[in-house]
Structure formats: C-alpha cells, structure tokens
Amino acid sequence: MSGAKVLVVDAGGRGNAIAHAFAKSPLVERVYVAPGNAGSSMIEKCEIALSKGGPLKEIPGLVSFAKKEEVGLTFVGPEGYLSEGIVNVFCDEGLDAIGPRREATILEGSKCDTKDFLKAIGVPIPPHRNFSNPQEAIEYAAAFYQENPNKNLVVKADGLAAGKGSIVCSSAEEAISAIERIMVEPRLFGEAGRRVEIEERLEGKELMFFAVTDGRTVHPLESAMDYKRAFGPGEEVAIRLYNRLAGNPNLDHNPNTGGMGGYSPHPWLDGELAERIMETIAVPTIRGLREKTGSEYRGMIYFGLMISEEEGERVPRVLEINVRLGDPEAEVILPRLKTDMYLLSRAILDGKLDSVELKWSPDYCVGVCAISGRVVKPVTSGGVGEERPGYPGPHYTNMPIRGLDNIDPDVLVYHNGTAFGTDVQGNEQLYTTGGRVLTVVGRGASLAAARDRAYENIKRIRFNGIRYRRDIGLTS
Numbered sequence: 001m002s003g004a005k006v007l008v009v010d011a012g013g014r015g016n017a018i019a020h021a022f023a024k025s026p027l028v029e030r031v032y033v034a035p036g037n038a039g040s041s042m043i044e045k046c047e048i049a050l051s052k053g054g055p056l057k058e059i060p061g062l063v064s065f066a067k068k069e070e071v072g073l074t075f076v077g078p079e080g081y082l083s084e085g086i087v088n089v090f091c092d093e094g095l096d097a098i099g100p101r102r103e104a105t106i107l108e109g110s111k112c113d114t115k116d117f118l119k120a121i122g123v124p125i126p127p128h129r130n131f132s133n134p135q136e137a138i139e140y141a142a143a144f145y146q147e148n149p150n151k152n153l154v155v156k157a158d159g160l161a162a163g164k165g166s167i168v169c170s171s172a173e174e175a176i177s178a179i180e181r182i183m184v185e186p187r188l189f190g191e192a193g194r195r196v197e198i199e200e201r202l203e204g205k206e207l208m209f210f211a212v213t214d215g216r217t218v219h220p221l222e223s224a225m226d227y228k229r230a231f232g233p234g235e236e237v238a239i240r241l242y243n244r245l246a247g248n249p250n251l252d253h254n255p256n257t258g259g260m261g262g263y264s265p266h267p268w269l270d271g272e273l274a275e276r277i278m279e280t281i282a283v284p285t286i287r288g289l290r291e292k293t294g295s296e297y298r299g300m301i302y303f304g305l306m307i308s309e310e311e312g313e314r315v316p317r318v319l320e321i322n323v324r325l326g327d328p329e330a331e332v333i334l335p336r337l338k339t340d341m342y343l344l345s346r347a348i349l350d351g352k353l354d355s356v357e358l359k360w361s362p363d364y365c366v367g368v369c370a371i372s373g374r375v376v377k378p379v380t381s382g383g384v385g386e387e388r389p390g391y392p393g394p395h396y397t398n399m400p401i402r403g404l405d406n407i408d409p410d411v412l413v414y415h416n417g418t419a420f421g422t423d424v425q426g427n428e429q430l431y432t433t434g435g436r437v438l439t440v441v442g443r444g445a446s447l448a449a450a451r452d453r454a455y456e457n458i459k460r461i462r463f464n465g466i467r468y469r470r471d472i473g474l475t476s
C-alpha cells in the first residue's frame, strides 16, 4: 500500500520543522512544501510543491495542487494564509486542512476584539479599554496616570503589525506619545492603528504556552524558552552601532525580533503551572471560540502570558494569542515529538484528539538562529558600499552560504530564508534570502550538551554578515 501525501504551507524554518516531523512518519510517502525554501527539499521525502516549474504561493494554486497530487492532508503554518481563510477554502473544496478557520484568526488579527472576547468568557487578562478616537484615548491615559501614579500602561495597535504593534510605557508622556504615533497620521503601523487596545502593564515573568486542539480536546505541547531581543548580554557596543546605522534615536535599545533562538523543554514551566494555564486559559478559550464562531478550532495555538506572583501563587494572564506555532519555537519543540505527526494530525481532523497521548523525548533541543547581520556592501565597479545594520533592521540578502556540508549528522539545520541559485561558474549555490537565514538545532541529554552541539556546528557556517546570539540556553 502506498503512503499518504502531505502538503505543508509555510515559507520558513517552522515549515521545515513541520515537514520534517511528517517525514518521520512511516505512514507518509511524500511531503510537499509551499512556498517553502531551499531547506524544504533537503529533508528526506520532502520537496517543494511546484506548478509549471515555479513555487506555489496563492490559495487557488494550492487547492489545484492538492487535488492533482491527491494530497491527503494539508498543514498550514503562518497566520497570513490562515487569516486569508485558506482553511475555509480547503474545507469548501472537500480537502482536509489543519489550522484555524478565518473566523478564529481574529484572536491574532484584532487585539481589541480578542481582549473583549477573553474578558467576556472569564479568561484572565490585564484590565483593558479599547479606543477608536485618539482624543478619548489620550484623555483616558492622562486620567489613568493621575489616579494610578505607581502603575503603567501598554498601548497596542489593534491589527497585525508584524509583532511590533505594542508599546510598553513607563510614564503618561510615553503613553500619550504612543497613542499619537499609533493613531494619528502618519500612523506608525498603518491601518492596524485605527483602533488601540490600552491595558495595564503587568509585572512578572513572560511565558509562551503552546497547545494543540481538535476544537474540543486540548493538549498542551512541550514548551520552549525563546529569545526575542536581537543582541545578548555584553553586546552594548554592537547595539549602539546597530541603532546608529538603523537611525534609531535611542542608541541603547536592544530591538525585538521574531526570535533569535530558543530551547525546549522550558526551564520553569512545571506541571502545576501548565495545569493552571490549561484550566483557566487554554480550555476556556477553545470552548468559548467554538460557542462564538460555531466551528471547531483544529490546529495549534499559543498564548503569550505574563505570570505574576500574587500572595504566593503564580497567576497567568493573557497578553496575546497566536493562531499557529511559533518560529523558531517549532524548530526546538517538534524534533522532540515522539508521537506520529501524521496520526496526530488525522486525530485532529477527525475530532479524536482525546484518543491520542502526546509522547516526547526527554532530550533537550537548543536552536540558534543565524541571521543576516551588519554588512558593508562590497564595492562593485565604481559603486560605494552602503553599510546596513542587519536584521531586524535593513539587511542584505543574496549572500552565498558555505559550510553546510560540514555539519555533523546529529545536528539539524532548518532553513528560515534560503534559496538555490547559480554562481558565476554556473554551479548550484545556496544563498540567503531573508533576515533570519538558518536555525541550527543541537540535541543532547542535557541543556549544556545540546547547546554545545548547536554552537560547535553553527560556527562552521559562513556567509557575509552572519551573526547569532552566543547565549542561547545560557541566559534566560
């Protein structure tokens, strides 16, 4: 009997990790990835989904491909496709797809509506107010600071703003300036800032909590510690140079990124806290969503939480929700999954997640992202090199990548932004295509061992401008 064909829709490292997890299933014959990247075709059983020789990006083309190739199951990674309604379209066409329907993506797409929804169903969140009128928002912020001199606010653009739409404030002036920058033309985050959600700034420790659901049963996934800031401890000089080149007035600001690395399992998420999060947040959110939208949420979800210490108890509250797996978190969580990814996915689609027990390897995985850092563009005939600060700011791409043939077989390299091209001699060559380029994942019986494997190998990789944090798995 021939095995199943799976389609993974994702362009990045998360997509590589999902495809790899499916490829490990003995029930899966072939994994197609769209649009994918160079790494997608370097994993056993995996290839890029092509139509007339080119990669597939649009939903109608993906539907035709899935039908033509008799794909049995499609797994969608990023929020962009999900909020476009890819799962709705696939279902209408009679195709099985994992990921929330468009109605549920509001959880990531509107901070105002999400916080209203969570409050209505009793899921703990920081006290919040929504505004569509900047003057009213400013008056509220001014009054808040007068009445609460020891508290602070966070001002959030309502819509999708590439993860940058929240401004954490430390004074009334900062809050008012944040409201003006987000809401008044020229709006800092464009249309996403037509409305703002203003909430109380909480103290505590942040945690990303991942779960999988078929809309009724919710299982926690193993979790990961993530590293969002671009630079690690001791990199003050690099931070100042970065900000000077990026034109940022605050020279000491360590910028946020989509993620610079991570490791799994998480160091302080214990069973008791996980249970509390499941009971007070994950399960009620999925139930509330089913009651609100009338359909079941089938896929992955993660909650950005603040864990506050209150009278000796750890109280989790929701800061944000994402309707997908994180990147690079997926790259360190999924290699530890021992349950068959295909059987797990079928159970999600069939509403039978209650019959599946998730099994995990006790190993640690440490993932370090190699990014496109600062580069002075090599001077070409008569041209003058322009210095760019690197990811998350402006960066160069199209740099040849070398050294991947030197990676030890036990180390995983997931590609975030790469493509094959040809060099001047006409030989096939791997090039950078994005800010995040590769995530190198080391595995070991201890955090230190996994960390050593990742760093021992990442240093063999070379491209112009390569940079990575040195403290993944060392600091928290």
Ligand code: AMP
Residues within 6 Å of the ligand: 126, 154, 156, 163, 164, 165, 166, 168, 199, 200, 201, 202, 203, 206, 304, 306, 319, 320
């Ligand atoms: P968000 O866009 O909601 O994920 O927020 C981005 C970051 O801002 C979070 O990861 C937190 O570090 C911070 N943040 C957001 N909301 C709050 C809050 N209510 N209290 C404290 N920090 C917050």
Ligand code: GLY
Residues within 6 Å of the ligand: 163, 226, 258, 259, 322, 325, 326, 327, 328, 329
């Ligand atoms: N690494 C954070 C995210 O994927 O949103």
